[in-house]
Amino acid sequence: MRASAEGLRRLVGAMVKAGGSADAEADLVAEHLVDANLAGHDSHGVGMMPTYVRHLTMGLLVPNTKAKVVKDDGPALMFDGGRGYGRAVAGEAIGAGIGRCRQLGVAVVTLANAHHVGRVGRYGELTQAARLVSLHFVNVTDHRALVAPFRGTDPRFVTNPVCIALPATERQPPILLDMATSAIAMGKVRVAKNEGHEVDPGVLIDEHGRPTRDPHVMYAEKTGALLPFGGHKGYGLAVVTELLATALSGGPSIHPGNPRAGGIINNMLSILIDPGRFAGVDWFRREVDGFVDFVKASPPADPQAPVLVPGDPERLARERRLRDGIEVDAITWEEILAAADTVGLGRAKAQALGAS
Ligand code: NAD
Numbered sequence: 577m578r579a580s581a582e583g584l585r586r587l588v589g590a591m592v593k594a595g596g597s598a599d600a601e602a603d604l605v606a607e608h609l610v611d612a613n614l615a616g617h618d619s620h621g622v623g624m625m626p627t628y629v630r631h632l633t634m635g636l637l638v639p640n641t642k643a644k645v646v647k648d649d650g651p652a653l654m655f656d657g658g659r660g661y662g663r664a665v666a667g668e669a670i671g672a673g674i675g676r677c678r679q680l681g682v683a684v685v686t687l688a689n690a691h692h693v694g695r696v697g698r699y700g701e702l703t704q705a706a707r708l709v710s711l712h713f714v715n716v717t718d719h720r721a722l723v724a725p726f727r728g729t730d731p732r733f734v735t736n737p738v739c740i741a742l743p744a745t746e747r748q749p750p751i752l753l754d755m756a757t758s759a760i761a762m763g764k765v766r767v768a769k770n771e772g773h774e775v776d777p778g779v780l781i782d783e784h785g786r787p788t789r790d791p792h793v794m795y796a797e798k799t800g801a802l803l804p805f806g807g808h809k810g811y812g813l814a815v816v817t818e819l820l821a822t823a824l825s826g827g828p829s830i831h832p833g834n835p836r837a838g839g840i841i842n843n844m845l846s847i848l849i850d851p852g853r854f855a856g857v858d859w860f861r862r863e864v865d866g867f868v869d870f871v872k873a874s875p876p877a878d879p880q881a882p883v884l885v886p887g888d889p890e891r892l893a894r895e896r897r898l899r900d901g902i903e904v905d906a907i908t909w910e911e912i913l914a915a916a917d918t919v920g921l922g923r924a925k926a927q928a929l930g931a932s
Contacts (some may be wrong), residue, residue: 616893636839657690688827697754700741726811727818729785752887840870
């Protein structure tokens, strides 16, 4: 099924509204999920709606929740997301952080107990639009573990994404590194299963700890595990990300001393920096421009695949998908229609909205 961004936004907006959200929250969530598809990250796009609806019906996702200020102390801002839609509560927390960073030059924002914040790069884009640098460390819990530690054979944590965002200069578009610390995001295993293809080697192990390319091992009764990216280095980054996201925020890490209800909780530590308060904006631009030009001038090994910097693939995907539409595989589409039914929108109406 090929859909337009507009049609998918209408469909997701209607589903979120039918789940009890006010119009503004429904529009925000719809924009966020469809934007992830446009950026090329189908793992975090409209295919998340069946999970969101399941969590709504279980009371593990609470519509119309505002981020609650836990502490406001100079550069330190702490929020609790109260299982609200991640995009809504994280947007509020980052918005407050941007204001504080403009005043003080730095701000450190924690957000505990948000429901799924989705594509973390979106929060980096918010700080980029304010011409700030930001670093985001996110853990995932309330959920079964998915990723095995380096040298381990079973899952002990989830995909703990990291995002580092630098604003655009006059010449260079913004640089946005935004990635799971697992070899691939779990949503990409779901997409591989739904589209019926194998994952790359080095990404998964089966329930016995043996390498496999079969995405179904993550859906068996006794599951296999994703591997961290980059061996011990990616594993090390996953460990500190879990702890930075939780130990400072008051949000739970995934160890068994904390409850797990079977939803998704994201905790996030965000560090915001105003380049104007450090070496200055002129120096910042000079270094970004000079370095990016130099790196991109490396002759490509494959002439069809030039050197890129983080953020380029998402920009290219956006151009392509805005022009050509967004492909939603048949299983994901069916799951979305079933979720639309659960939430009371009805399959026929959902189908019509998605195709509009
Ligand atoms: P990925 O493996 O596609 O990596 C994406 C990053 O690599 C981007 O910064 C991209 O610009 C960069 N990149 C890709 N190709 C490049 C190239 N040739 N040159 C330079 N840079 C390049 O992404 P992923 O790890 O699958 O993560 C996908 C999304 O999942 C992210 O948006 C992440 O925030 C999200 N995520 C969210 C959660 C959550 O719980 N909320 C958990 C895990 C992941």
